[in-house]
Amino acid sequence: MAVTDISQRERFFARGNVYLPHIIVIEKIIEETPGIRTFHFNFKDEKLREGFTFESGQFGEYSVFGIGEAPFCISSSPTRRDHLEFAVQRVGRVTNALHRLSVGAELGFRGPYGNSFPLDFLLGKNLVFVGGGIGLAPLRSLIWNVIDNRDKYKKIDIIYGARSPADLGFKYDLDAWGKDKTVNMVTTVDRGDETWTGRVGLVPKVLEKVAPSAREAVAIVCGPPIMIRFTFPVLEKLGFTPEQMLTTLEKRMKCGIGKCGRCNIGNVYVCRDGPVFTYAQIKNFVSSEY
Amino acid sequence: MAGKKIDKKDIAKLLSQWSQELAVYVPSIESGVATMAKWDGKDTSFLDWYRNTVIPTKASFFPSAEEMFRFQKDNKGYHIELPPSNERKQLIFGVRPCDARALAILDMTFKEAYEDPYYLPKRSSAVLVGLGCTNPYDSCFCTSLGISPAQSTDVDLMLTDIGDEFLIEEITDKGKELIAKATEVKKASKEEEASAKEVKEAAYQKVTRKIDTEGIGDRLLACFDDQDYWERIAAKCISCGICTLLCPTCYCFDINDELVRQQGTRFRSWDSCAFSLYTKMPMENPRAEKWRRVRQKVCHKFKFYPMNFGVIACTGCGRCIRLCPVNWDITQTLESVPVKV
Amino acid sequence: MEQRLRHEAKALLEQGKVDWIIGFEPGSLKFTTTPLITKDKNDADRLVINPFIVNNLANFLTEVKGRVGIVVKGCDSRSVVSLIQDNKVVREDVVILGVPCPGIIDLGKVERLVTKDRDELDDIIREGDKVVIRVDGEKKEFPTTQALFDNCLACEFPTPQEYNILLGEPKPAAPNLAQSRENIEKLEGISPGKRWDFWKNELSRCIRCYACRNVCPACFCQRCFVEETEPQWVLPVPRWQDNLIFQIVRNIHVAGRCTDCGECERACPVNIPLRSLTREMYDLVDELFHFKAGMDKDAPSLMTHYEEKEAEEFFR
Numbered sequence: 001m002a003v004t005d006i007s008q009r010e011r012f013f014a015r016g017n018v019y020l021p022h023i024i025v026i027e028k029i030i031e032e033t034p035g036i037r038t039f040h041f042n043f044k045d046e047k048l049r050e051g052f053t054f055e056s057g058q059f060g061e062y063s064v065f066g067i068g069e070a071p072f073c074i075s076s077s078p079t080r081r082d083h084l085e086f087a088v089q090r091v092g093r094v095t096n097a098l099h100r101l102s103v104g105a106e107l108g109f110r111g112p113y114g115n116s117f118p119l120d121f122l123l124g125k126n127l128v129f130v131g132g133g134i135g136l137a138p139l140r141s142l143i144w145n146v147i148d149n150r151d152k153y154k155k156i157d158i159i160y161g162a163r164s165p166a167d168l169g170f171k172y173d174l175d176a177w178g179k180d181k182t183v184n185m186v187t188t189v190d191r192g193d194e195t196w197t198g199r200v201g202l203v204p205k206v207l208e209k210v211a212p213s214a215r216e217a218v219a220i221v222c223g224p225p226i227m228i229r230f231t232f233p234v235l236e237k238l239g240f241t242p243e244q245m246l247t248t249l250e251k252r253m254k255c256g257i258g259k260c261g262r263c264n265i266g267n268v269y270v271c272r273d274g275p276v277f278t279y280a281q282i283k284n285f286v287s288s289e290y
Numbered sequence: 291m292a293g294k295k296i297d298k299k300d301i302a303k304l305l306s307q308w309s310q311e312l313a314v315y316v317p318s319i320e321s322g323v324a325t326m327a328k329w330d331g332k333d334t335s336f337l338d339w340y341r342n343t344v345i346p347t348k349a350s351f352f353p354s355a356e357e358m359f360r361f362q363k364d365n366k367g368y369h370i371e372l373p374p375s376n377e378r379k380q381l382i383f384g385v386r387p388c389d390a391r392a393l394a395i396l397d398m399t400f401k402e403a404y405e406d407p408y409y410l411p412k413r414s415s416a417v418l419v420g421l422g423c424t425n426p427y428d429s430c431f432c433t434s435l436g437i438s439p440a441q442s443t444d445v446d447l448m449l450t451d452i453g454d455e456f457l458i459e460e461i462t463d464k465g466k467e468l469i470a471k472a473t474e475v476k477k478a479s480k481e482e483e484a485s486a487k488e489v490k491e492a493a494y495q496k497v498t499r500k501i502d503t504e505g506i507g508d509r510l511l512a513c514f515d516d517q518d519y520w521e522r523i524a525a526k527c528i529s530c531g532i533c534t535l536l537c538p539t540c541y542c543f544d545i546n547d548e549l550v551r552q553q554g555t556r557f558r559s560w561d562s563c564a565f566s567l568y569t570k571m572p573m574e575n576p577r578a579e580k581w582r583r584v585r586q587k588v589c590h591k592f593k594f595y596p597m598n599f600g601v602i603a604c605t606g607c608g609r610c611i612r613l614c615p616v617n618w619d620i621t622q623t624l625e626s627v628p629v630k631v
Numbered sequence: 632m633e634q635r636l637r638h639e640a641k642a643l644l645e646q647g648k649v650d651w652i653i654g655f656e657p658g659s660l661k662f663t664t665t666p667l668i669t670k671d672k673n674d675a676d677r678l679v680i681n682p683f684i685v686n687n688l689a690n691f692l693t694e695v696k697g698r699v700g701i702v703v704k705g706c707d708s709r710s711v712v713s714l715i716q717d718n719k720v721v722r723e724d725v726v727i728l729g730v731p732c733p734g735i736i737d738l739g740k741v742e743r744l745v746t747k748d749r750d751e752l753d754d755i756i757r758e759g760d761k762v763v764i765r766v767d768g769e770k771k772e773f774p775t776t777q778a779l780f781d782n783c784l785a786c787e788f789p790t791p792q793e794y795n796i797l798l799g800e801p802k803p804a805a806p807n808l809a810q811s812r813e814n815i816e817k818l819e820g821i822s823p824g825k826r827w828d829f830w831k832n833e834l835s836r837c838i839r840c841y842a843c844r845n846v847c848p849a850c851f852c853q854r855c856f857v858e859e860t861e862p863q864w865v866l867p868v869p870r871w872q873d874n875l876i877f878q879i880v881r882n883i884h885v886a887g888r889c890t891d892c893g894e895c896e897r898a899c900p901v902n903i904p905l906r907s908l909t910r911e912m913y914d915l916v917d918e919l920f921h922f923k924a925g926m927d928k929d930a931p932s933l934m935t936h937y938e939e940k941e942a943e944e945f946f947r
Binding site: 017018019020021023025044063064065066067068069089091092106108224225250251252254255257258259260261262264266267272286287288289 | 358359361363367368370372399400402403404405406407408511514515541542543544545546547548549554556558561563568569570571572573574576577582586589590593594595597598
């Protein structure tokens with residue numbers, strides 16, 4: 001059976017062959033840092049372009065045909081749909097191949113997979129976003145989602161840091177949020193350089209100084225595992241309960257749909273039951289290896 | 291339900307009949323390795339030597355390497371197409387109850403949420419003719435997992451060896467249909483049915499290796515963080531993939547692309563949680579240490595899978611014990627798990 | 632030998648001369664042994680020496696940390712020396728408990744001789760130059776040459792040359808190279824085209840379990856070339872083409888360090904005749920470089936060393 005262009009399928013979720021990617025086209029490439037690029041893309045097929053929906057926190061499996069497939073969260077907000085985005089840090093075979101692509105290149109896309117940030121849980125609350133490095137990618141989808149529905153949420157604190165000023169990505173976001181008077185934007189770096197005049201300090205330490213209130217608040221933490229592990233205790237000290245702490249977990253993934261077996265933590269598959277989890281859920285994992 | 295029977299000498303005729311519409315697979319041996327292979331049209335000597343295959347039955351529906359799709363690039367962009375599929379429906383003759391149950395366990399994963407489009411069509415169109423064991427290995431422990439070596443409801447027809455004949459039980463409508471027009475199939479007498487019952491009992495008793503699965507999942511969780519225990523258990527494991535790749539209930543797979551100029555193929559192939567790089571990410575590997583991988587394998591089968599699907603992902607076929615190069619024995623491990631006080 | 636071994640192993644642990652003892656204990660299946668890796672001196676009583684101690688325990692030396700008392704046969708002891716030559720093991724960290732080996736019984740051959748499976752046999756005993764198999768109440772005798780592993784038939788060094796304690800009387804070598812190389816000679820006697828078809832057929836059965844690689848003491852790379860993704864030398868998919876490349880390259884990688892212990896072929900669950908490749912490489916290395924792996928702990932390893940007087944016929 002030859003299906004020359006898969007995007008002619010009616011539904012792009014479970015119907016048909018879930019392993020066949022849709023064709024997407026790169027429309028814009030932003031070099032966030034020397035190792036991180038953001039890709040703006042759209043589906044080649046018009047029907048998909050219009051009809052595709054997703055929620056903040058979900059990810060896709062992106063194929064460089066002939067090289068491989070890798071999971072990346074969809075980093076654009078569902079409220080801004082003229083295009084879609086994902087961010088890639090160059091670390092291996094597929095990511096290197098992605099970084100070699102130019103505008104107009106075609107990729108494969110499967111998704112959206114995984115669960116999403118629980119917007120109804122965030123409604124009417126004070127939101128504390130804590131991000132490190134490329135961890136801003138999943139966060140920014142949610143942050144713009146929230147800002148585009150600003151009156152549904154209360155205070156917004158964003159604490160974001162990177163190793164050095166050169167490693168600060170998404171500067172256009174940081175600028176926009178810095179200018180937004182309804183947002184408290186705190187940017188930090190682990191170490192400064194000759195021109196850096198901003199804050200210097202590790203994200204968890206800066207969080208401790210900013211000390212957002214835990215009352216009617218939810219913290220959403222995304223970043224390298226080590227940053228998350230040091231951030232949770234700080235949040236606990238500030239009075240956040242484990243149910244008030246959200247994060248996204250990362251594991252090596254292949255199928256993205258809970259079949260190939262490798263992304264599990266105990267009986268939980270990060271691709272299917274995550275990647276968004278509360279710290280309460282994480283503490284309740286039967287396996288301590290996360 | 292009146293039992294049926296067939297003379298062993300007539301099996302070839304029956305297989306021939308089935309071969310007209312189905313691709314018939316029977317136990318075959320090549321270089322000393324027993325697998326299910328396409329029947330050559332005449333040889334039924336497997337009736338003499340067959341105990342169980344090395345390659346489990348999952349390979350008929352979830353092969354060790356499988357093309358997922360092919361892609362091609364031209365000036366209009368990428369085109370994807372599914373690989374040609376001209377396979378007839380399969381009939382697998384001689385499936386042991388442990389392997390048949392394993393398929394039912396695998397079904398749960400491949401059916402759940404997103405239905406697997408490669409495994410399920412082959413699986414649902416296939417016919418399984420079960421054959422009860424008369425000579426279980428000393429490594430078999432199916433009876434500890436609620437499976438009888440000579441009885442199965444996970445097949446379409448169930449055959450029991452009663453000497454010169456097989457007693458045939460029709461388990462499903464598909465099975466009934468299979469022998470509806472078979473002239474060699476006769477009615478079995480009450481004595482023959484009773485004899486089959488005895489054969490089944492005898493086979494059950496022959497399975498001497500036993501484990502206690504009572505609360506095994508919770509007992510494993512109780513010692514989950516005991517690194518010393520798991521390091522001792524894992525010490526001699528060499529992290530190859532034999533136990534998992536040849537396990538009839540294991541389903542981990544890898545996805546890889548091959549590119550030859552402007553076209554290529556995406557493959558699915560067997561993978562193993564025992565391999566050291568199985569969970570490796572760019573910055574960290576949560577199971578870099580061998581003891582974590584061994585713990586994962588045991589706990590996945592006896593706790594995590596039951597948590598999600600209600601069944602232990604093991605059917606006691608014993609391949610892992612028989613074929614492990616260092617004789618790492620899961621039954622010894624399970625027996626050593628401390629009993630909660 | 633067994634009593635002496637248990638005594639020595641216990642003493643080594645008690646006196647703190649080693650952190651680990653690695654030896655053999657009875658396995659969970661008939662006529663099987665399994666590696667015993669322990670820090671506990673009481674476990675020393677479980678150590679055994681019998682005709683079924685197949686594993687090459689040197690394999691564990693690149694994984695276990697600390698000082699090790701290790702039980703090795705002739706071939707295995709050369710693997711230890713080969714690891715010392717590779718600078719993977721420090722001689723002072725190993726106490727070599729050498730077992731002069733009369734040959735290990737190949738259960739596969741035994742099963743074929745009596746057309747019964749291992750678990751259907753009552754007993755297998757070695758009596759001098761005969762192997763006695765008791766099955767179904769009957770006794771069947773075979774010359775050991777029909778029941779030992781092929782590589783044991785070719786063994787030139789049954790007694791460990793490098794050791795701390797020799798657990799028994801040295802055994803004389805009686806290598807029958809012709810019999811051990813029978814399969815290789817058969818392959819060399821057929822046309823290259825037929826040989827290609829042979830290997831294509833054999834390697835189609837390979838499932839890439841990597842048991843051959845993981846039982847091998849010479850394979851100790853943290854990241855094997857098959858696991859490399861940049862570049863991807865070989866697809867991790869069990870197609871005969873990729874399987875063939877895997878075997879060829881692995882053979883080249885272990886050339887000069889393989890001691891023909893035969894574990895790769897024995898471990899293969901689908902009976903691929905791997906020794907036809909490894910032994911051929913072993914003999915080629917001997918022929919071209921007059922070198923046998925693991926003979927001299929102070930000598931450099933073959934492939935990392937170049938001498939000007941080496942033959943250079945291959946580039947002219």
